[in-house]
Amino acid sequence: PGTYHHCMMVGSLNEAAAEAVGANAILARVGGYYHDIGKLRNAQYFAENQLCDNPHNKLKPNLSALILKAHVKDGLDIAKRYKLPQEVVDFIATHHGTSRIEFFYQKAKELEQPDIPEVREEDYRYPGPKPQSRETGIAMISDMVEAAARALPEKTPARLRMLVQKLINHKFADGQFDECALTLRDLNEIAKALLVILNAVYHQRPEYPEQRRERDTGRLRDESKRTPPGATRKPDESCN
Numbered sequence: 001p002g003t004y005h006h007c008m009m010v011g012s013l014n015e016a017a018a019e020a021v022g023a024n025a026i027l028a029r030v031g032g033y034y035h036d037i038g039k040l041r042n043a044q045y046f047a048e049n050q051l052c053d054n055p056h057n058k059l060k061p062n063l064s065a066l067i068l069k070a071h072v073k074d075g076l077d078i079a080k081r082y083k084l085p086q087e088v089v090d091f092i093a094t095h096h097g098t099s100r101i102e103f104f105y106q107k108a109k110e111l112e113q114p115d116i117p118e119v120r121e122e123d124y125r126y127p128g129p130k131p132q133s134r135e136t137g138i139a140m141i142s143d144m145v146e147a148a149a150r151a152l153p154e155k156t157p158a159r160l161r162m163l164v165q166k167l168i169n170h171k172f173a174d175g176q177f178d179e180c181a182l183t184l185r186d187l188n189e190i191a192k193a194l195l196v197i198l199n200a201v202y203h204q205r206p207e208y209p210e211q212r213r214e215r216d217t218g219r220l221r222d223e224s225k226r227t228p229p230g231a232t233r234k235p236d237e238s239c240n
């Protein structure tokens with residue numbers, strides 16, 4: 001269910017971004033729906049599908065990286081089995097390009113010791129290829145932005161804007177857009193389009209009266225537990 005929701009979101013983000021730069025919006029949307037189908041074979045190893053237990057906690061970083069990289073190959077196998085058109089298959093093959101699996105690479109570097117082989121960066125990079133079209137380049141951006149925004153603790157417009165710009169700049173500096181003809185102007189317009197949707201999805205909603213009463217009731221209950229009967233609360237004590 002987590003991967004399904006992620007793909008639906010990526011499809012919507014792709015479409016909006018493609019429209020903003022004059023790319024093929026329908027292809028971008030459909031490509032977003034299918035880009036992560038390879039996760040079906042090991043769904044429990046991907047964060048959006050984990051309820052509490054994370055199986056990566058029991059694995060070495062290099063094994064975790066292998067499992068993550070495999071979802072691209074698995075996706076291509078599934079696409080071939082169901083005869084998906086090449087235009088859609090391209091989204092599966094390129095949505096990570098040759099990006100580094102940063103979390104497990106850094107974890108491996110932290111565990112690195114003098115008496116074991118040096119951590120090789122290439123072991124923690126996806127095999128590629130890099131995106132070859134504007135639509136697949138957009139999918140790479142939407143994929144990382146959707147996942148990172150979901151994990152962002154405070155989803156304010158300012159924080160979302162900083163996050164999107166940081167992620168796009170990182171991929172650009174890493175050369176992931178070198179082969180897909182996205183210009184700097186395109187990247188700027190894509191960021192604006194994505195932020196419109198992200199701010200709509202994560203905007204702060206009004207607190208309903210019932211929610212406010214429940215919150216205040218819980219606060220008073222906690223207050224009574226902390227303050228003994230008949231005791232007077234000091235003026236500088238606050239109720240959290």
